[in-house]
Amino acid sequence: MGKITSLGWTLGIAGSSLAIAAGVAPASSASVRPVTAASSCDWATVTSVASCGGMSALVKAAQAEGQLNVITLPPNWANYGTLMSEFQAKYHIKINDADPEGSSQDEINAVIHEKGTSKEPDVLDMGPSFALEGASQGLLAPYKVTEWSEIPGNEKAANGDWYYDYGGYISIGYNAGAVKPAPTSFKSLSNPAYKGDIALDGNPTEAGAAFAA
Incomplete structure (x- = not known):
């Protein structure tokens, strides 16, 4: 008899300023490393693109940083392969996709163990229970995407720690x-x-x- 597999759902959670504003459909975010571009803003701590000069300033800062670290984004899941390819072609920013077949818990572990290294994730895509766990541990950086006001209140954290990206x-x-x-x-x-x-x-x-x- 063949195996029966119960297929579940995953909700994207929001966060990293570099990733979200530049167009990757992401999930909950750990802190983005500060950039050294010609800007008085620290993109690791801003909570919206408008508060630091707008989209053009964000793109310039992201290009100066040179790369975007993502994790557990299978190229055949949620059209991530196409999204990442088009992102790199449009913005000329390299994407490092660590552990594409990993789990939400692997993402939490990476945020903790890779903190301060060149492998530290900039943005996450995880199930809602893990996003809540990450937020409770203070692992996520608050950030509100441009369309924040259009997201229902019960599908996002009031402070910007996470939001439902897809379901x-x-x-x-x-x-x-x-x-x-x-x-x-x-x-x-x-x-x-x-x-x-x-x-x-x-x-x-x-x-x-x-x-x-």
Whole structure:
């Protein structure tokens, strides 16, 4: 009998000034390293692009820094491959995508252990429970994207630590040619016929998709 996989959802969380304002569809952010471009602003601490000279100033500062560190962004997930390719071509800023197949917990760990190094993540994409955890630990840098006012209040942190960037729906995936009878609901998965053939999309303690399922 084929394996049944419960597919979960992941919500992007917002943050890094360099990444968000420059167009990557990102998630929760750790602090961006200060840049040394010809500007009186410290982009590691500003909370909006408007407060530091606007988009053109942000792009100039990001180009001076030279690279953007992202983490756990699979190129075949949420169109990230195309987004990152177009971002690099448009802004001439190299993207370093660490651990593309990692989990939300891996992102939290990287923020903690890579702090102050050249590998420190600038922006994260994680499940909401992990964003809340990161915020509670003071790991995220508040930042409000240009469209902040358009995001519903229950889909963002009031101070700008994170916001819901994209979402999905929990569903059941199975091989119709091998799984009999076909599952019709999550409740139907309690059928003894499926014993030993149900799997989650990752570790619920580390991956938002598995936790949601």
